[in-house]
Amino acid sequence: MKILVTSGGTSEAIDRVRSITNHSTGRLGKVITETLLKAGHQVCLITTQQALKPASHSNLSVIEIKNTSDLLQEMKRIVPDYQVLIHSIAVSDYSPVYMTGLDQVQASQDLSEFLHKKNMESKISSKDEVQVLFLKKNPKIISLVKEWNPSIHLIGFKLLVDVTKEHLIQIARESLEKNQADLIVANDLTQINADQHLAYLVEEKDYQIAASKQEIADLLVKKIQGFDR
Template structure:
């Protein structure tokens, strides 16, 4: 029997300004690491796509059987995921990665002249960055492999539960996500990670910690795929 493959994205994209500067978010990748370890424990073949912002010690904690692909920015993520999904039959994608909504399309001085070179001079008094809208990579996943079971994530700040559920429903429509994990930034810390797993506007499971969320997530995936009653 063929070993099923789980593809997990983790960390947060980093958008380069020049060779030494970048714009990044605060995602640590810890939840994705836990998902990868659980998937190995359950007998899946695991591929992870991880951002360069993730601590190398976390990556070293992964079992040696996990296949690791490193990426930097959202365009790099798009290229890497497309290649993996077009070259492999993936059963499940768990897209925990925090992906930038914009990428840096150019840096300009106060006279609006494009600054070029590997490192922008720190003598510039004003630095203007041109940000362009990044592709919604999650919406392309089922274009590359239509039958994959897709888990998306939606994080908001100071949002109500109803607002989060509405965002989850919108993602299900736009990306054809099979499940969406919703959470509020104010309910996430080193010791807690309150989150709900949602499908078609209904909360299927709730967790209070990262480890509990991982357990609930894989259990819910199995139920939704008809593997357990």
């Protein structure tokens, strides 16, 4: 099958030398991609320069992106060409709009004015003791996938921190319904370390448990094989 995988974490520029990002390494996406390739699938991996990547392979193509805007453009372009999407990339929820000193913010009568400004410097001055950074919400790319390709099989990911198993599965099912996904891989950051990666592969009425990145990848490959029947 033709499978699209997204992996790593996006980075949103504040100026030419600073950015806000997340701690995603792309390690899980790498394992998933390698397992798909071993199973004989044709894979396109959308990832970032810093993320871990599999070795080159005749059935693998790689597209590197930097930020959420890049990711949106690339996915809109190629999602219609694929049968399955495994959307494991950590997408930034917000992008910087404007950064300024606290004194300017306190003097303003209308904070919304800062949402229409742009920093013109290549490197914003660090002279102020306190800076205020204004952010805007990024689009939820997973919610657009079915608009681009109604027939694609969608596997999404949900990461929460220090919650109950029941809450994690509930939130995963809400994402499943909202985004018309086939499966959501639900993770809790407190249960991820060098030796384990506990995850719940959540469907509408059932779920499976995986204890490692390789187990997650193996279960996803089995699920995808069912899509092809």
